[in-house]
Amino acid sequence: MWLAAGVIAVLAVLVAAPLAGLVARTLDSDADGVWADVFSSPLSANLLWQPLTNSLLMGLGTGIGATVLGAFLAWVVVLSDVPGRRVIGVLAAVPFALPSFAIALAWESVFRNDRLGGTPGLLSALGVAVPDVLSWGAVPTVLVLTAHYYSLSFVIVSAALWGVGGDLVAAAELTGASRLRVATRIVLPAIAPALLSGFLLAFAEGVSNFAVPALLGLPVRFQTLSTRLYGAIATGDAARGYALSIVLVVVAGMVLWAGNRATRGRSFETITGKASRPRRVVTGAWRWPLFCTASLLVAVTAIVPGIVLVVSTVLRRTNSFSGGFTWHYWLGESDSSIAQGMRGVLRDPVVLSALQNTVLLGLAVAVGAGLLGLLGAYVVRRIVRPPLVGATIGFLSYVPFLIPGVAFGAAFIALFGAPIGPLPSLYGTFAILVLAGVAASVPFAFQTSRAALGQVSGELEEAAVLTGASGPRRFGRITAPLVSRGVLGGGVLVFVTMVRDLSLVVLLVTPATPLLATMTYRFASEGFTQHANAITVVIATISVVATIFARRLSDARPTGSTS
Structure with a gap:
């Protein structure tokens, strides 16, 4: 003991x-009075309620986006006859291994406009007018968080799809059920707990992420709970920052509690004593369009950010090819x-x-x-x-x-x-x-x-x-x-x-x-x-x-x- x-x-x-x-x-x-300041003072709108609303918006957008992308790629890899499934599966797990701010920095290198001054991104340097909604604030934050966290849903849903035996699908098809009916009445209910778990996990991560909203939101004063509490503590307003921390803990805890309660007892038994591999769907004419779509998704989220980051480090002028290339930012000595x-x-x-x-x-x-x-x-x-x-x-x-x-x-x-x-x-x-x-x-x-x-x-x-x-x-x-x-x-x-x-x-x-x-x-x-x-x-x-x-x-x- x-x-x-x-x-x-x-x-x-x-x-x-x-x-x-x-x-x-x-x-x-x-x-004294910190909780009143946070919840009911004239400061509370900017201190708590607007950041909380933005955080919930980030979580909802990330949860939906990550679940849709992750589930689609899981279906392609596990249940379809699309070529290159193994490579797609490997690449789909890469974004979560990358830091979330790596994808945010890659996004900024491409889509940053001149609203805030400084050096614009590659598109602006090429003469493309990038709207503010794509450069800063909620939209790019949600898209980057989705690109980072869809790997979670992919892994969870893939595991669930492997448990859907081909004998169940074959039995349904023998009764004359259409592919749509098989998908909605057998496959979706069987993986519903996995879908919900993936959504709630991505939701909780989106609510609490600091790096992405700090890089893409703070420059235009788009505050979330995590960036607001960081700002409070960093500027010496520790008590209010601690209060916001407790609020963030409670929000994350409620999300995970809801997920555990919703998935408790919902798992359908699809694994029996007789081994049965998943039954792959013959996609026919959709085979290559699905391949292109899945390949584009993993390329944009797993390969392109890495290429953008590496290339941007050897450009003499930030996000511009006009100045030529240099290794200075890696190996250079001090140069005024x-x-x-x-x-x-x-x-x-x-x-x-x-x-x-x-x-x-x-x-x-x-x-x-x-x-x-x-x-x-x-x-x-x-x-x-x-x-x-x-x-x-x-x-x-x-x-x-x-x-x-x-x-x-x-x-x-x-x-x-x-x-x-x-x-x-x-x-x-x-x-x-x-x-x-x-x-x-x-x-x-x-x-x-x-x-x-x-x-x-x-x-x-x-x-x-x-x-x-x-x-x-x-x-x-x-x-x-x-x-x-x-x-x-x-x-x-x-x-x-x-x-x-x-x-x-x-x-x-x-x-x-x-x-x-x-x-x-x-x-x-x-x-x-x-x-x-x-x-x-x-x-x-x-x-x-x-x-x-x-x-x-x-x-x-x-x-x-x-x-």
Whole structure:
């Protein structure tokens, strides 16, 4: 039980305490009247209600768009006879591996107009009049978020479609049912829970995303809850920022609660004892139009943003081919005639320090979250007896999933931003970044480890008990090696998330602890487009390589049997 108590204590410090501190900071004497200011003062319209409306609009648009695109591509890959399905399936999973601000920066490089001054995008440079509605505000934000998050719906719906056996479809066709009737009466009801889950997950991500509305919305004062709370805390109005953080947590929690309630008990049983592969639809004359449509979608969202970003980093003049090409923004020394004398990113010591910090942060969080998730899952599956202990660990391990990154960062500032007894303030240190990253990554690490442990028979440890092996020895010699592949795969994905995440760290980073993601945001905000895009290419490369490694790891055959 000492291990269970230790896991609960760590989760309490990393999860429960920051949230409690967040609430406490809005109720102390220094924050008197903050809730009235947020909800019912003359400031509340601009402080809460308009940003909340915009956030819900972002979530709804992202949820609908991501679900439609993801479901269409899932149908093409799983149930159609369209050529190139495997390649389309691989590319459809790429956008989520990219940072959301990478797609936003690519969009800006193409569609930015001259409304706000500065260098316009490629279309404007070619003489195309780009309307404001495509350059700034709600429309480009929703489109970019959709392009980033449709991969979630694609993965979820694809898994559901693989479970729709061909025997069900064949039986319906034998009764004379048309293809439309089969689709609406059998396939759609069977995957309805997956569609709803994909929608709600994309909705929650769209509501809480910070990077995209900050880059495409803030320049025209299009505020969401995440950008508003960031602005409040960054300008010293911490109490109101903390209150907005709590509102954002509640909104995200309500969305996920609604999703769990709506999908509970709704799954149709389509997998029987007799194996049955999905029945592919013969698309006939629509085969090549569907191929072109699907290929265009994945190309525009997975390939074109990368090409745009890479090309933009070697243009001497921002978003213009007229000035020729240069490697200065990658390798150049200081030159007063280019980018106000800034060096290339690979020669800038601050950028190189940020690269080192980013990789170290990703590794530290992956190791910390992986270890905590493994120990928590081990306690729940192998040790714990009182149901309350297991429920407590499961609950604390799930709660961070409900908290948007910006709100989580605010919670850690509220708790660790000031000295606690003999402990100094952690704000501005690398330690607070690691602690926040581990806390935010616990849900995924815990679920990954729990799934891996579920594949290891308890009889192995029972046999070791008969030989007199102690608990730590059984864990280190038997359990840990057998689950290492699954835990390592989960750790790689945690690493990817930390490398590309901006929302969690944007409030926690200081000049003493630079990270690539925050440097990208700063350069983009200050108009250094080539530098911002070059750093984004570095982040995207690290993320995609690590994601491919994780996929190969998960596809590899286990080296031994656990039966």
